[in-house]
Amino acid sequence: MSALDCQRGRTRKISKWLPSALCAVLLVSAAARADDAAQFTASVDRNEIGLDETVRLDLTLTVASKNDAGDLQVPQFRDFDVVGRSTSEQVSFAINNGAPSFKRTTVTSLTLSPHRAGNLTIEAARVNIRGGTINAQPITVRVLPAGQAAPPRRQGQAQQQQQIDPFAALDPFANHTLDPFAGVHAAKAGDYTLKASVDNDHPFVGQQVTYSLWLLARGSVSSIDKLELPKMDGFWTEEVEAPTQLVGEARVIDGVQMQLFLLRKRALFPLRAGKTTVDPAEVEVVSGMGMLFSRSAVKRSSQSIPLEVQPLPPGAPAGFDPGNVGSWSLSATAEPLSATVGQPVTLHLVATGRGNLRDLQLPKLPAISGLRAYDATTTDKAAIDHGQAGGTRTVEQLLVPERTGELEIPALAMELFDPTAHEYRTLRTQPIHLAVSPGTGAQGGSPQQAQNLLAAGGLRPIRLKLRPASIGAPPWTQPWFWPALVLPPALLLLGLGAVRAQRTLSSDPGQQRVKLAASAARRRLRGAEQLLARQKSGDGKGIEFYAEIARALSGYLGDKQSISVAGLTRDELSLELAARGHSQVTIDKLISLLDACDQARFAPGASSAAAQEAVLQRADAVLAALDGAKEEAA
Numbered sequence: 365m366s367a368l369d370c371q372r373g374r375t376r377k378i379s380k381w382l383p384s385a386l387c388a389v390l391l392v393s394a395a396a397r398a399d400d401a402a403q404f405t406a407s408v409d410r411n412e413i414g415l416d417e418t419v420r421l422d423l424t425l426t427v428a429s430k431n432d433a434g435d436l437q438v439p440q441f442r443d444f445d446v447v448g449r450s451t452s453e454q455v456s457f458a459i460n461n462g463a464p465s466f467k468r469t470t471v472t473s474l475t476l477s478p479h480r481a482g483n484l485t486i487e488a489a490r491v492n493i494r495g496g497t498i499n500a501q502p503i504t505v506r507v508l509p510a511g512q513a514a515p516p517r518r519q520g521q522a523q524q525q526q527q528i529d530p531f532a533a534l535d536p537f538a539n540h541t542l543d544p545f546a547g548v549h550a551a552k553a554g555d556y557t558l559k560a561s562v563d564n565d566h567p568f569v570g571q572q573v574t575y576s577l578w579l580l581a582r583g584s585v586s587s588i589d590k591l592e593l594p595k596m597d598g599f600w601t602e603e604v605e606a607p608t609q610l611v612g613e614a615r616v617i618d619g620v621q622m623q624l625f626l627l628r629k630r631a632l633f634p635l636r637a638g639k640t641t642v643d644p645a646e647v648e649v650v651s652g653m654g655m656l657f658s659r660s661a662v663k664r665s666s667q668s669i670p671l672e673v674q675p676l677p678p679g680a681p682a683g684f685d686p687g688n689v690g691s692w693s694l695s696a697t698a699e700p701l702s703a704t705v706g707q708p709v710t711l712h713l714v715a716t717g718r719g720n721l722r723d724l725q726l727p728k729l730p731a732i733s734g735l736r737a738y739d740a741t742t743t744d745k746a747a748i749d750h751g752q753a754g755g756t757r758t759v760e761q762l763l764v765p766e767r768t769g770e771l772e773i774p775a776l777a778m779e780l781f782d783p784t785a786h787e788y789r790t791l792r793t794q795p796i797h798l799a800v801s802p803g804t805g806a807q808g809g810s811p812q813q814a815q816n817l818l819a820a821g822g823l824r825p826i827r828l829k830l831r832p833a834s835i836g837a838p839p840w841t842q843p844w845f846w847p848a849l850v851l852p853p854a855l856l857l858l859g860l861g862a863v864r865a866q867r868t869l870s871s872d873p874g875q876q877r878v879k880l881a882a883s884a885a886r887r888r889l890r891g892a893e894q895l896l897a898r899q900k901s902g903d904g905k906g907i908e909f910y911a912e913i914a915r916a917l918s919g920y921l922g923d924k925q926s927i928s929v930a931g932l933t934r935d936e937l938s939l940e941l942a943a944r945g946h947s948q949v950t951i952d953k954l955i956s957l958l959d960a961c962d963q964a965r966f967a968p969g970a971s972s973a974a975a976q977e978a979v980l981q982r983a984d985a986v987l988a989a990l991d992g993a994k995e996e997a998a
Contacts, residue, residue, distance in 0.1 A: 402427045406500035415510040423472040439487035448475030478507045555583040558664040570689030571783035573632040579625040587650045594643035602753040605629035631753040633720040637675035684779040690719020696793035709763045718754035727776040738762040765800040881923035888916035910964040950989040
């Protein structure tokens with residue numbers, strides 16, 4: 365065998381093990397960079413038991429490294445005996461954006477029997493890991509005398525919790541009624557399956573339906589491109605969860621290990637009754653890490669979801685508004701409760717809960733004798749609580765007492781429909797009593813007596829001492845004044861005109877508009893900032909502010925990138941921006957900002973200065989991202 369043949373053989377051997385060696389190096393380096401944070405928590409299946417019953421304590425340890433086993437230290441329980449112990453473990457491994465992620469969850473379950481009745485404390489357990497110590501929280505359990513069962517509701521909850529799998533929190537469908545992968549088999553699923561699910565397919569009008577989009581993957585997933593959600597006609601939608609990174613959960617189907625990814629979760633509020641269908645969503649899945657493996661993209665579509673929206677049941681009370689659907693609470697306060705005649709009193713009417721905050725209608729204050737009422741202002745603070753949309757609506761109204769004595773703000777009532785209990789409810793506030801005293805300027809025990817400061821000698825007339833002064837000829841009567849006054853501005857205007865004309869002749873108007881697009885948009889944002897300052901001082905309108913923000917963004921897209929926002933739908937605008945090299949994150953932020961401006965302009969309500977400042981900061985950041993992406997593409 366020649367030396368050349370030996371060299372070729374060694375080259376073939378190296379080419380065989382080189383990819384495997386590089387993969388191992390990548391996996392080890394990625395694992396070293398992985399998040400090594402550990403979580404350790406404690407929970408019980410029941411907070412109230414009998415002396416002759418037991419309580420289960422679950423100690424859950426979650427680590428992100430295979431080498432971190434942890435040393436569990438169980439305390440010496442003072443008021444309990446350990447009568448049972450078991451351990452379960454779940455391990456998941458996924459490749460997200462080309463980097464592997466590992467997660468291991470170990471649950472140690474202890475069955476405890478109490479020594480005595482009363483409020484007993486389960487001492488905190490701890491785990492030693494990587495040279496440090498993590499302590500769980502202590503838990504208090506109420507122990508009733510022997511033979512005395514817990515209340516029926518708590519007992520039912522305890523029986524239900526005893527049957528819960530300790531890994532139910534890791535199951536993404538633990539809180540969903542409809543699992544889109546319930547009937548999926550590994551042989552028919554393929555490498556990538558896109559499914560949509562809803563938690564309620566027979567909602568009432570105005571009741572939230574949680575729409576979730578899932579990707580079940582057998583192969584690797586590097587990224588998600590061109591996610592297109594259905595238009596959701598007939599629904600008011602709120603974003604619940606929009607993951608910016610792919611985080612997979614392990615799922616075994618027919619013995620095959622797969623990864624489950626949540627792509628989007630939205631709250632849908634049906635606007636009208638009847639049968640409707642949520643159209644399919646589409647997504648492009650990119651696989652391969654781009655270095656050792658070739659990248660490929662496949663398109664997948666979800667199934668359509670039929671819904672049957674039920675009308676609100678008959679028997680609605682008088683004054684019920686169809687937008688008041690959900691679980692809400694109502695309260696009213698006034699400040700101050702003791703005032704003088706003419707001193708303003710602020711009434712706060714607050715509704716908090718879950719439902720469609722946009723359609724919520726709060727009761728209006730009737731006319732009250734002795735109180736002059738001004739226009740109310742409304743402030744909304746949206747929130748997402750455990751996947752349910754809702755928030756707080758606050759109505760502030762200024763009241764000015766016009767007479768002394770005790771005045772009463774009557775109780776206010778709000779009718780609503782609770783879709784969970786399937787019943788109408790009436791929320792009432794408590795009446796508020798105001799103590800109004802005479803003004804501090806009243807005298808002689810007569811609060812109605814007027815005070816004339818001039819007649820009482822409180823003010824005196826101003827006396828001026830005038831002296832004669834000599835006045836010379838004014839300067840404008842001199843012959844040199846007017847030429848000297850006109851000549852400098854004329855020369856300045858002439859020079860500016862010559863420079864402008866030269867620039868106009870030497871530059872392309874289109875290129876000039878593109879070059880000045882960013883500065884023009886910045887000027888509009890500064891104008892919006894001035895409008896915000898005027899509104900803070902009471903001389904401005906929120907509608908003008910949001911209109912200026914929308915003009916700044918639309919004008920930039922038209923000048924810089926030749927995109928007419930007014931002539932495009934949101935989906936078409938997203939496609940145009942994606943074609944010009946903008947990231948999906950920037951596109952989503954821009955569209956969300958434009959929607960917020962449109963809602964504030966065409967559905968005006970109270971908008972706080974803090975909310976407008978947040979919108980101004982978002983617009984500045986989106987403009988910087990658009991301009992930066994354009995320069996990099998150029």
